Amino acid sequence: MLQHIKQSEFTRFLFAGGLAALVNFLSRFAYNEVMSFRLAVIAAYITGMVTAYVLSRLFVFAKSRHHPAKEFTYFTLVNLLAVLQVWLISVGLAEYLFPATGFTFYPYAVAHAVGVAVPAVTSYFGHKYLSFARDED
DSSP states (O other), rough: OOOOOOHHHHHHHHHHHHHHHHHHHHHHHHHHHSHHHHHHHHHHHHHHHHEEEEEEEEIISSOOOOOOOHHHHHHHHHHHHHHHHHHHHHIIIIIIIIHTOOOOOHHHHHHHHHOOOOOOOHHHHHHIITTTTOOTT
């Protein structure tokens, strides 16, 4: 399956995803000023997801067979799985594992950074073969 990855496309995906992850990560601090960490992680994820969709559509994937509204619907479905991963990892690390192990170096920031990084590969395949699917894929 990995031999089917076009390195340039995957590299562009990682770059776009990295920018979107940065938007996600940094916006969480702003959201955290007006809501709990648990809700801020979700709000930040949505902000990053919209950023990722726009960047992916413009710079990563070739024109798909789907209408943009359908693309965004599939993009959202793939991201529902990813946001679950991000939330479980972020909250699990910050509120359970780190306190249990005595980890105190910016635990919420570190937990969120790890949570945001995890779904990079699973999201690529979901978006390539569902969100931005082309007829020849």
